[in-house]
Amino acid sequence: MLPGMNEPTFLILTALAGEPMHGYAVIEDVEHMTDGRVRLRAGTLYAALDRLRGEGLIEVDREEVVQSRLRRYYRLTGAGEQSLEAETARLRAQATLAEGRLRARRTNFGGATA
């Protein structure tokens, strides 16, 4: 698991968990997954892709040339899948904890909110 995986990294790995994608497709998929809340920019995206490749969490799936420009597709590696699973479990545990506390709060205060 990556210590302190940030949200863009989590979302990029989640996007690539579906299928191999090129850079712009990752931007669009992340935007779609977050209902437009997160829209990555090229500088942020490629900094993350380079780091994730360096950590062995993603790798190049294939390359093609579109309108005389290189288009590279990235895919999740086995290590990337494990890392995403671990981060998902961590987030789920935190969400469950938060849910439990909110439920207890509602019970204690009879549904009143401060």
Add this chain to the structure above:
Amino acid sequence: MTENRYRRLLALYPRDFRQEYGDEMLGVLMADPRPGPAQAFDIVRGAIAAHLRLMVSGQSRVARIVQIFGAMLLFSIALGRVAVEVRARVKYPEFVSSVETVSWARLAGWGVAMVAAYLGWRLVGAAGATVGLAGEIAAPAQFYLDTPATVLHAYWMIVAAAIVLIAGLVAVRGGREEPRGIFWVAAAGALLVAEATLFDRLFSPVGNGLVMAAAGLAGVAVFRQEPEIRARLLCWVAPVLVTVPLVQWGFGGFVEHNMRHPESLQLINPVQWAVLVLVPLAAFAGVSMLSCRDLPGLSARR
């Protein structure tokens, strides 16, 4: 924003990064319907991050070598200085009372830092190096108000001590592998101790010769490293080396003024302190970039 403008912004990235992703990024930027200052800012920020990442990548393994070699040499110098004080105490008991506490502290600090570095004990190493660094600062600082140049002349030692402390903090965790060339550094350390113990530097040219020989042996230890490690080692040594010309030429007038006018001593002003801190940092950054450029194999990922 036009393609040419994006190309100019992408030129800010390190060469290797640009070769790897430049074309792809250009495609994404041209497809993105959000041109403007925020996009440009994101590219500039990404370029700075890529440079910083390139600068620190691969440093943790090198940092351990810096930590071990640096702590060994600083321990030898500290031992030599204690030996000088002991010798002075024996020779002139009426003038010299005892070895100064700060000298013992420095010796103990660097001793602990050296052993901990070798065994891969990060926290103990950091504690030892902190004591050593405090000693290196305290020793000249006690004379600062009377002779400000004392701090300048000891500044290379302070920078070296800070480098060893930083190297210990970023060194690879739990490293136990013995670095190449350690015996050359041990020999250099032995010469430094011998120089301080056996010869009076003021009156014996042999002592200066031994210091030069020790520098040569340390150089051999650096030369025996793999090329990429060697290049990275230079990044760590550069801040120490740059302090010599900095003090010599940058502060020559300051030192001379204080020598000629003891009645109106100048202290180091805030701008001069800033220069003393920033120039070694700039040396590290500059040599990092140059060494990465010379050795493409050292890029962030590969």
